[in-house]
Amino acid sequence: MRRGPTTFSLVLALLVASLVLALTLGGALSTRAGLHALGDSFGRLVVATASSTEALAGRDDADARAALQELRRTGVRLSTEAPPATRRAPVPVLQDVGRAAGELLGDPTRVVVVQQAQAQIWVRSSRRPDQWIVMQGVGLRRQLIRSTLALMLFAGLVVLAVAAIAAHMLTRPLERLAAHAPALLGGQSLREQLRGSPREVRDLAKALGDAGEELRQSARERELMLAGISHDLRTPLARLRLALELGDAGDASRRDAMVTDLDELDQALAQCLAFVRDGSDEAVLDVNLPTVIGQLLALRSVPETWRYDGPGHAVLRGRPTQLRRALGNLMDNAERYGSAPFAVRVHAQGHAVRIEIEDHGPGVPEALLARLGQPFLRGHPSRGGAAGTGLGLGIARRAAELSGGRLQLANRQGGGFVATLLLPVADGEVPRA
Structure with missing residues (x-):
C-alpha cells in the first residue's frame, strides 16, 4: 500500500510555497521601486x-579643454553623428534613467x-x-542577475529554515x-504531555478521550447486561425446569405460573434488547403526547388508580416507539415500586414540556437517588423488592436524551416518588388545555 505524505511534509511544503510566493512578490515590488528610484538618481x-x-564645450580656454579631456577618460564625449540604432531593448533601469533625464530637461x-x-x-x-x-x-544587467540570484538563494535558505521550524x-x-493515543483511549490523561499545544490539538485529545470513555462505558454496560441476563433468566428457567420435571403441566394453576415465568423471560429479553438498541435509527416524527399517554x-392493569392532569394537545418532535417505551417504563416502575394513587401531569415549561409521573409509595433513599438509571440497578427493597430487570430508568433516560431532553428523579414532598421527563416541543406548538 502506497504511503501518503506526512503532516510535517505537507505543512513544510505549504509554508515554503507561501513564503516563497510572499518573498517573490515583495522582492519584485521592492526591486521595481528601487530601480525606479535609481533611475531618477x-x-x-x-x-x-x-x-x-x-557648458565646457562652449568655452575656448585651457581649463575647459582640460576638463573635457578628463570627461573623455570617464566615457563622456561629444559627437556630431546621429545616435546609432539600438540592437535590443535597453535594460529597464537605463530606460528609467533616460525617462528621468528627459523629464528634467523638459524635452x-x-x-x-x-x-x-x-x-x-x-x-x-x-x-x-x-x-x-x-x-x-553602466552595465547593470549582469550585476542585477547575480545579485538577484544571490538574494533568492539566501532568501530560499532562510525560508526553508523558518518553514522547517514552523512545521516542526x-x-x-x-x-x-x-504516540499517546492508546493511553488516551484507555482513560489516561495527557494534560502534561500536551501542555503548550495548540487549542485544536487539546480539543482533539478531549474528543478522543470522550470517545474512549463512551466505548469503555458501552463495553461495561454490555458486560453488565450479559451478567444481568444470566442472573435474571436463571431463576424463571429453574422454576420452569422444576415444574416440567414434577409434571405440573397438567395443573391449571401450575400452568398459569409457568406462563407467568415465560412472560417474565420475554419481558426481560425485551428490556435488554431495547437497552442495546438505543433507538437512534428510528425516524423523528410529530407525536401528540396526550394521545400516547x-x-x-x-393498558394499565388497574386504570382507575391513575389520573391524568394536563392539556389535550401537545405536539413533540421525537421517536414514537422510544417515547412510548420510556413512559411505559416509568409507569411500570411507579406501579412496581410505589403505591396508588398514581398521576401523570403534563404542563409547559418554556420551550419544553414537563411530564411528571408520581406515586405515593415509600420513595427512594437519598443515597440511592444519584445512582438511579444505572443499568440493572433495582429499586430499594422498601419500594417493592427486586422485581424487574433494572433497565427501565436507563431506557427512559436514554430516550429523553435522544429527544434533546433529560430525565429527573426525586422524592415527593409528603411521601412518594416522581420521575420527570423534560422534552422539547415542536416549533410553533405549545401545550394547551
Missing part, C-alpha cells in the same frame, strides 16, 4: 553631466538610450542641435498525541 546625474559638458526627445555591446545615453545639445553628448551606461512546531503536538393508561 542617475537621470539627475546624466542631466548634470550633460549640462556641464555642454524627452533630447535623450536617446542605445543598447549595443555597451549601453550608451545620448543627450542632444541645447545650443547646437547637431551635437550630442554621449555617456557610457505545528506537527510536534500531533506526533505526541498519536392515554393509550398507555388504558
Whole structure:
C-alpha cells in the first residue's frame, strides 16, 4: 500500500510555497521601486553631466579643454553623428534613467538610450542641435542577475529554515498525541504531555478521550447486561425446569405460573434488547403526547388508580416507539415500586414540556437517588423488592436524551416518588388545555 505524505511534509511544503510566493512578490515590488528610484538618481546625474559638458564645450580656454579631456577618460564625449540604432531593448533601469533625464530637461526627445555591446545615453545639445553628448551606461544587467540570484538563494535558505521550524512546531503536538493515543483511549490523561499545544490539538485529545470513555462505558454496560441476563433468566428457567420435571403441566394453576415465568423471560429479553438498541435509527416524527399517554393508561392493569392532569394537545418532535417505551417504563416502575394513587401531569415549561409521573409509595433513599438509571440497578427493597430487570430508568433516560431532553428523579414532598421527563416541543406548538 502506497504511503501518503506526512503532516510535517505537507505543512513544510505549504509554508515554503507561501513564503516563497510572499518573498517573490515583495522582492519584485521592492526591486521595481528601487530601480525606479535609481533611475531618477542617475537621470539627475546624466542631466548634470550633460549640462556641464555642454557648458565646457562652449568655452575656448585651457581649463575647459582640460576638463573635457578628463570627461573623455570617464566615457563622456561629444559627437556630431546621429545616435546609432539600438540592437535590443535597453535594460529597464537605463530606460528609467533616460525617462528621468528627459523629464528634467523638459524635452524627452533630447535623450536617446542605445543598447549595443555597451549601453550608451545620448543627450542632444541645447545650443547646437547637431551635437550630442554621449555617456557610457553602466552595465547593470549582469550585476542585477547575480545579485538577484544571490538574494533568492539566501532568501530560499532562510525560508526553508523558518518553514522547517514552523512545521516542526505545528506537527510536534500531533506526533505526541498519536504516540499517546492508546493511553488516551484507555482513560489516561495527557494534560502534561500536551501542555503548550495548540487549542485544536487539546480539543482533539478531549474528543478522543470522550470517545474512549463512551466505548469503555458501552463495553461495561454490555458486560453488565450479559451478567444481568444470566442472573435474571436463571431463576424463571429453574422454576420452569422444576415444574416440567414434577409434571405440573397438567395443573391449571401450575400452568398459569409457568406462563407467568415465560412472560417474565420475554419481558426481560425485551428490556435488554431495547437497552442495546438505543433507538437512534428510528425516524423523528410529530407525536401528540396526550394521545400516547392515554393509550398507555388504558393498558394499565388497574386504570382507575391513575389520573391524568394536563392539556389535550401537545405536539413533540421525537421517536414514537422510544417515547412510548420510556413512559411505559416509568409507569411500570411507579406501579412496581410505589403505591396508588398514581398521576401523570403534563404542563409547559418554556420551550419544553414537563411530564411528571408520581406515586405515593415509600420513595427512594437519598443515597440511592444519584445512582438511579444505572443499568440493572433495582429499586430499594422498601419500594417493592427486586422485581424487574433494572433497565427501565436507563431506557427512559436514554430516550429523553435522544429527544434533546433529560430525565429527573426525586422524592415527593409528603411521601412518594416522581420521575420527570423534560422534552422539547415542536416549533410553533405549545401545550394547551
